[in-house]
Every structure is written in structure tokens, then in C-alpha cells.
Amino acid sequence: MKNPFETLYTDLASRKLGGQAIACSNDFFAEMENLLKLEEPVFQKGVFTERGQLMDGWESRRRRFLPDGTTDDGLEYDWCVIKLGAQGIIRGVNVDTAHFLGNAPQSVSLEACVSEGNPDDNTEWTEIVVRSEVGPGAPHYFTVESEQVWTHVRLNMYPDGGIARLKVYGEVIPDADLFLPGELIDLAYIKNGARPVVCSDMFFSHMENMIMPGRGVNMGDGWETKRRRTIGDAEKDRFNDWLILKLAAKGSIEKVLVDTAHFKGNYPHSFAIEAAVLTDEQAADVAALEADSHQDALMAGRAQPSAVNWQPIMDRTRLYDDREHTFKKEVQNNDQAFTHVRVKMYPDGGISRVRLWGYPSESLAKVTGK
Structure with a gap:
């Protein structure tokens, strides 16, 4: 079952x-x-x-x-x-x-x-x-x-x-009493309430690993996709793997960390991050659409991905094997608040952890239900 x-x-x-x-x-x-x-x-x-x-x-x-x-x-x-x-x-x-x-x-x-x-x-x-x-x-x-x-x-x-x-x-549901007013928090951390929604592939390991505590303990403790063999029409084929993540709270993104710990012969060449504001219903529609083929989505009459106003957070940026990559000055649109992000890796491979530090635009009392 x-x-x-x-x-x-x-x-x-x-x-x-x-x-x-x-x-x-x-x-x-x-x-x-x-x-x-x-x-x-x-x-x-x-x-x-x-x-x-x-x-x-x-x-x-x-x-x-x-x-x-x-x-x-x-x-x-x-x-x-x-x-x-x-x-x-x-x-x-x-x-x-x-x-x-x-x-x-x-x-x-x-x-x-x-x-x-x-x-x-x-x-x-x-x-x-x-x-x-x-x-x-x-x-x-x-x-x-x-x-x-x-x-x-x-x-x-x-x-x-x-x-x-x-x-x-x-x-x-994190404990609101553990946070300080105005504290910079990791909006992509699972124990703060972040959750992966859908991804293109997780053949080797689960997408949820990417937002777990600590650094990955081995290559299996991350998000890893199978080898991508896509060639052909760029309008129809996707040349990168991706993951949509619901942030712990609606907020701005000020600093980014991408960790490729233990990924050596299979780390992505590069990555990019986009962000959007979605309701839970919209996120569910996006997840269903992304999980289907383009043709299936058309037949189902669902909205196309272009209906989501994805904003750039990190332009496509080079990655290296088995290391932490931290970015601050490269982060864009940090004057806006978002609910979801889309992490792209080119063309495929494995990422151990992603951290997205920012300021919640909602009070933690509202986020945690307290």
C-alpha cells in the first residue's frame, strides 16, 4: 500500500x-x-x-x-x-x-x-x-x-x-517564544516550518533532505536527481531539475547558502532561485501542474506556469563540489516578501542543504498559531 x-x-x-x-x-x-x-x-x-x-x-x-x-x-x-x-x-x-x-x-x-x-x-x-x-x-x-x-x-x-x-x-509548528523580535531566521529550515511541495525528480534521495538540520552526513543525505539526458526543443524540454519549497513564513530573503557536501562527481554545475507569493490552493495547483506533462496539464485545463509571477532571487550561479556557498550581495528582490521559492539546478545532480535567511513579514504568533 x-x-x-x-x-x-x-x-x-x-x-x-x-x-x-x-x-x-x-x-x-x-x-x-x-x-x-x-x-x-x-x-x-x-x-x-x-x-x-x-x-x-x-x-x-x-x-x-x-x-x-x-x-x-x-x-x-x-x-x-x-x-x-x-x-x-x-x-x-x-x-x-x-x-x-x-x-x-x-x-x-x-x-x-x-x-x-x-x-x-x-x-x-x-x-x-x-x-x-x-x-x-x-x-x-x-x-x-x-x-x-x-x-x-x-x-x-x-x-x-x-x-x-x-x-x-x-x-x-515552531514555538514562537524561541524567536526574538526582528530576528533573522532560516525561512527554508524544516524545524521553522518550511516544507518541500514538489520537485522534478528525486530518484536517488528525497527532496526533504535539503532543508534538514545540520550538514549532510553523506551523499545520501541530500536531494539528488538521476542523470538528465534531455536534448531537443528548448520550448518543450526542460534542461534543469527544480524544487518548489514553501517557506516557513512569508518573508524577505536576505542571504543564501547552498551546500554540496559529499557531492563530488555529481554536484550541479550551477543553480538559480526564484520566489513568488502563492496561497496554499495556488501552490497545490502549481504542484499538480508541475507533476504532470505539459499536454496533460492542457487537457486538465489548469493554469500554465506563466501565471505564477516568479521573481529572481539568485541568477544562475556556478557551484563547486563538496563545499558551502554563501551569497549576500548577489541576492535580489530582498525588499519583497515571498511565500514560496523554486530552486533550480543545472542540469542535474545533488544538493545537500539550502538555507534562506530572511525576515518574516508576518508575526510568528500568526505563523505558529499562538
């Missing part, structure tokens, strides 16, 4: 953002930290530890129910508390039981809370995914109907068993 949330929302629990499993009822067979691994779960048949078969996930001991209805450990289910890497509105959840076949739980539920520190016995939890049946060896997607901003979640599994991965998809 195709993941219905991955391209629309950010995994708020991702380790890349700082997500952390901080407590659980029991992880006898496999550690709770495995739940948030970035890698796809794997199974190493016949590889055993002192606790049994090595499992790539969170797995608790077997719970025994006694004749009087109680259990041997006094609990009816197992739980794991996770600090979200970025607080936000949760839109969907994936509870993946990959490789847990004879040891998957019967059902799961998810609760959420708001807590400045680690949750404790006095924390108020709200159920956002009701107890639902799950099966072995498969992803399970749940839609969340809540407009609350959450900081932590608690995953419950009944009565025991193993879960390979947990993804908590949603919209990042």
Missing part, C-alpha cells in the same frame, strides 16, 4: 529532527530506540543475541494472563513514549510491523500530550488514534483528526509484541 502521508507531511518523530524514544514499559527483546531508525527495517535470519533472534524494532517480552484476569507483570499492554523532534499538528501515523510475524501485537493506539520536559505521572494524555487492530509484517496507516500542536506521543501495543518503525506525520 502506498504511503498516503509521506509526500504531504513531515515525520515529526524523525531522528533527523531530534526525535527520541525516552521511556517504555519493556523492551526485553529489542530496544525502543529502533522504532525511530531512519533505515528501512531488516531481518537477519539466524542471528541471535542472548535475548533471542535479533529484531530490528521495539519488542517486549511475552505477557502472561493469569486465571484471575490479571497479568504476571501487572500491566495489560506495553507502551513507549516518544519526544517529537519538532512539535506540530499530527495528520497521520504509520505503525509498521515489518518482519514481526509471529510476534506482532494484536492492536495499537496512540496518545499525545504537550509537555515542556519529559512527561510524568501528572501528564494529561489525549487519544488521537483509537485502539485498532494491526497485522503482522505490514505498514498500518491511521489518519489523525486534531488541530492541536503536540510535543510527545505514546504508542501503546496490546497485549505485547513487536513494532519495527513508527512514523508520525504532520505539520511543523
Whole structure:
């Protein structure tokens, strides 16, 4: 089954953002930290530890129910508390039981809370995914109907068993109290609320990597496209790859950084950046148009790309391998405020990170919903 949330929302629990499993009822067979691994779960048949078969996930001991209805450990289910890497509105959840076949739980539920520190016995939890049946060896997607901003979640599994991965998809809502009045902020930073909308290609690695925290750790930790082989009519063919990014807030762009860390034989020759003011509805139309072929767009009757008033921020500029490129005096139109940018790279290749520092033209209280 195709993941219905991955391209629309950010995994708020991702380790890349700082997500952390901080407590659980029991992880006898496999550690709770495995739940948030970035890698796809794997199974190493016949590889055993002192606790049994090595499992790539969170797995608790077997719970025994006694004749009087109680259990041997006094609990009816197992739980794991996770600090979200970025607080936000949760839109969907994936509870993946990959490789847990004879040891998957019967059902799961998810609760959420708001807590400045680690949750404790006095924390108020709200159920956002009701107890639902799950099966072995498969992803399970749940839609969340809540407009609350959450900081932590608690995953419950009944009565025991193993879960390979947990993804908590949603919209990042930064804490307005962490910003100073008039502060220059990175409008392209995922933890400030930026989000990629659509791109021409992400064959080798996901577009979201480009706005993640820190520098890329390797060549896979960036946005990389396949090799472009376009030749022909320039009116019909595109000779560059591109990505449309929703900024964290409407604002001006004062300084630009493009990092090609670890991209050596596959960095772009050059790049350019354009910006525009779009509503969410207009951005959705642009994304649908850009994702289609030109002919499909005409048949669908959607507006053409020329309807978007893209303004130059950076003219086409040379890039070099494996380095940070910082630009200030080259930045154009910094007297205007924008909501979206389009990053172009010529002709293709990989970019590790893009930073766009600017001044929000809206108050952070409005941006964050506070």
C-alpha cells in the first residue's frame, strides 16, 4: 500500500529532527530506540543475541494472563513514549510491523500530550488514534483528526509484541517564544516550518533532505536527481531539475547558502532561485501542474506556469563540489516578501542543504498559531 502521508507531511518523530524514544514499559527483546531508525527495517535470519533472534524494532517480552484476569507483570499492554523532534499538528501515523510475524501485537493506539520536559505521572494524555487492530509484517496507516500542536506521543501495543518503525506525520509548528523580535531566521529550515511541495525528480534521495538540520552526513543525505539526458526543443524540454519549497513564513530573503557536501562527481554545475507569493490552493495547483506533462496539464485545463509571477532571487550561479556557498550581495528582490521559492539546478545532480535567511513579514504568533 502506498504511503498516503509521506509526500504531504513531515515525520515529526524523525531522528533527523531530534526525535527520541525516552521511556517504555519493556523492551526485553529489542530496544525502543529502533522504532525511530531512519533505515528501512531488516531481518537477519539466524542471528541471535542472548535475548533471542535479533529484531530490528521495539519488542517486549511475552505477557502472561493469569486465571484471575490479571497479568504476571501487572500491566495489560506495553507502551513507549516518544519526544517529537519538532512539535506540530499530527495528520497521520504509520505503525509498521515489518518482519514481526509471529510476534506482532494484536492492536495499537496512540496518545499525545504537550509537555515542556519529559512527561510524568501528572501528564494529561489525549487519544488521537483509537485502539485498532494491526497485522503482522505490514505498514498500518491511521489518519489523525486534531488541530492541536503536540510535543510527545505514546504508542501503546496490546497485549505485547513487536513494532519495527513508527512514523508520525504532520505539520511543523515552531514555538514562537524561541524567536526574538526582528530576528533573522532560516525561512527554508524544516524545524521553522518550511516544507518541500514538489520537485522534478528525486530518484536517488528525497527532496526533504535539503532543508534538514545540520550538514549532510553523506551523499545520501541530500536531494539528488538521476542523470538528465534531455536534448531537443528548448520550448518543450526542460534542461534543469527544480524544487518548489514553501517557506516557513512569508518573508524577505536576505542571504543564501547552498551546500554540496559529499557531492563530488555529481554536484550541479550551477543553480538559480526564484520566489513568488502563492496561497496554499495556488501552490497545490502549481504542484499538480508541475507533476504532470505539459499536454496533460492542457487537457486538465489548469493554469500554465506563466501565471505564477516568479521573481529572481539568485541568477544562475556556478557551484563547486563538496563545499558551502554563501551569497549576500548577489541576492535580489530582498525588499519583497515571498511565500514560496523554486530552486533550480543545472542540469542535474545533488544538493545537500539550502538555507534562506530572511525576515518574516508576518508575526510568528500568526505563523505558529499562538
